[in-house]
Amino acid sequence: MVELSTQYAEGFLPGAEEEAELLSAVKAAAQTLTDGSGKGADFLGWQTLGGDINHAYNAGRHGEYQRMKAAALRIQEQSDVLLVIGIGGSYLGARAVIEGLQGRYRNELTNGLRVYFTGNSLSAADLADITALTEGKRFSINVISKSGTTLECAAAFRYFRDLLSRRYPDNPEEVKARIYATTDAARGALKAQADAQGWETFVVPDDVGGRYSVLTAVGLLPILAACGAEASDSLLAGAAAAEAAYAEDAQSLSANACWHYAALRAYFYLKAGYKAEILSSYEPSFVMFTEWWKQLFGESEGKDGKGLFPAGVNFTTDLHSMGQYIQEGERLFFETVLQFEAADNPLAIPSADSDGDKLNYIAGKAFHEINRTAFTATAIAHQGGKVPNLVLTVPKRDAESLGWLIAFFEKACALSGYLIGVNPFDQPGVESYKRYMFTLLGNKDPKYDPVREELITRYGIVL
């Protein structure tokens, strides 16, 4: 389903010998994933999320999928607005899929449920805006946090739970029925709260890290609520097909697009000296998908002083902002382009009596076709500017393609991480600022004693 073309990377690609080396390296990495013998092997549950849910709807750990569907219908019935409270991996995947399928104006265009993502910053202004968006509206909450103690999420949840309680001051049952918690199956602060309060819960599996979690309840419940069961089923079907396709052994890189992409990334990084990868697409609705991709790769590879810096652009918009730099600035990066084959709709350039804008030569042409021409022209121009372009083509901007792309990138990311020698499943650096933050906020846990010392010594901050 995903085709990888290297046509616009000619002149920058590995030779036959290097390609053979890459093939055996990626084959070994793939085997490591299958065996569970590599770094971070406790976090390999993402590999079968599409297939598991499809093949065992009502059994095993994903038996809850049917329960998610029922909950999504209930959310739609009981609410005008769903607040999804989560950050990082508990936020980006669902938003990427919902906007990818329904566009960035879906909340303004829908007659149904509006879905807003919050608990993903500490901005008071943003919180006030979201509050205003719930005014006069029936709202429900899906709080997503494995531990329940991630600050942004916990703070926003406390705030909106308070708001909900004030909406229904004499009706704790109504409040309870409007809160859905996606969290650890057994442990943690949120699970304990949910059990005590009687909120319906869904599971963040132990063996799936946040950035790989979009096809668990983390992503699926908001997706079901916003896009419906058919879209969610197709998303999973696409992922399942990709999981099966990329599990097959291949005799050449070009026979397995996922291996191929991972191998070329590693080659560009390790051998060709590129420091960054730019993901581009030609659909504004894919801006959030790019953000999801940035977390996936940045957090998986950016450690031990290593990793390709992940950047995103949306074309043709950003050809008029970042285009100059990409064409002629420092040569730091290669580009990966997401392309959709089928047109979304037949909108075309209208003809005009007068040709004041000099567009009559393309009157009648579909925007989709012109957009595709812009892609071809850009790939040629950037290749000429020494930016190799890897082109990933999917049939259509639909749920199945999106599911396939998600599984494609997740596996490619895990392979890439192994190829450059890091653990693609941990994120030790994320803790760094948190230690300072909790200490500065006055958390008296003795584990922060050394941090308090450092703050005094280095910055004269006495707490």
Place this chain on the structure above:
Amino acid sequence: MVELSTQYAEGFLPGAEEEAELLSAVKAAAQTLTDGSGKGADFLGWQTLGGDINHAYNAGRHGEYQRMKAAALRIQEQSDVLLVIGIGGSYLGARAVIEGLQGRYRNELTNGLRVYFTGNSLSAADLADITALTEGKRFSINVISKSGTTLECAAAFRYFRDLLSRRYPDNPEEVKARIYATTDAARGALKAQADAQGWETFVVPDDVGGRYSVLTAVGLLPILAACGAEASDSLLAGAAAAEAAYAEDAQSLSANACWHYAALRAYFYLKAGYKAEILSSYEPSFVMFTEWWKQLFGESEGKDGKGLFPAGVNFTTDLHSMGQYIQEGERLFFETVLQFEAADNPLAIPSADSDGDKLNYIAGKAFHEINRTAFTATAIAHQGGKVPNLVLTVPKRDAESLGWLIAFFEKACALSGYLIGVNPFDQPGVESYKRYMFTLLGNKDPKYDPVREELITRYGIVL
């Protein structure tokens, strides 16, 4: 008004001798700007846009400011929706200011005019969404293009003009009264169309490039329509004050924050080997301001194989996605942080009877204060991770501060460009993909003959 703190860059800063060299280099660059003796000197009109408009409201080239105010009121009266059609510099500045001041949900929260930006991609899906947003609504158009032949903009304008004409099939006067063209004062396709059709026009000055044009009619008309005259006046007043402040000679870098920022950027790039700069802020409403900043610096510096790659993050959101890479990935970048002193509002963490989320130790604390603590913690953590942090503090997220910031960054960008030896006012690389695109679209202009040849030879594309 903008304070630059280097506290969280200690350990990475130039020594006294280097600082003296930087001071004399930036002084010379500033003199070049004043003299108009440097590269791109035909494009220095942005230097006085704040002051000019304020001091000569009704005279000279900005006499049109009062006319803009009248047009904005008329747009508000005659429309539910304003479509702003423009791309690159004809798009980013206005959106940055409007969202920076009113937040990213302003269209959903307003009872007044909704403002949508279009003509900035070739996506049929996006165009269809914008079309749907005008359904049942009275809409007007502000088309912004110096030449009138930029493809995205011209195509969308043709499309929405057609839609407008079909809305008022027997009333060409009504159509005419709903179109506002911001374009060249005398030349070009759009100016000719506007004159022929009788649309009201506003001027894109000859001596102000697109990415420096937010304080001309390019940015001001949409800003006036969305935010009103008081905000626009304050924006210009802030810019005027910054223009005056940074025109003053300084005896040390720390005495002129604009010089200081430009000099440190150049030092990090030329001497310390950094390849990228990450602009971060802690307000989601500033995502588009960051996009504006990326164009300003990327397009100004990214040429001749040079320039800092401009990247943006929004914290704390992206601490949970790009945070890992910034903390521990390849050491490629320094960070510039935008900070607002005053709180937007007093929203605070509510207290709770049960402390299931373990947040009672910060109950009653304002979100603004917690957000600021997250900033301090992050700056300390990133500095520890060998990412120097330059911190730019402004008093408040208001129009005056925003105007000041715009003038600050524009001047710093021009100085930075001169310091690294490029022309900060041209964008030759943007033409590259356009040549291929127009040729591929079938434009038969003989100037594209060599491009046709190249397409056959390199790609076998016969047109």
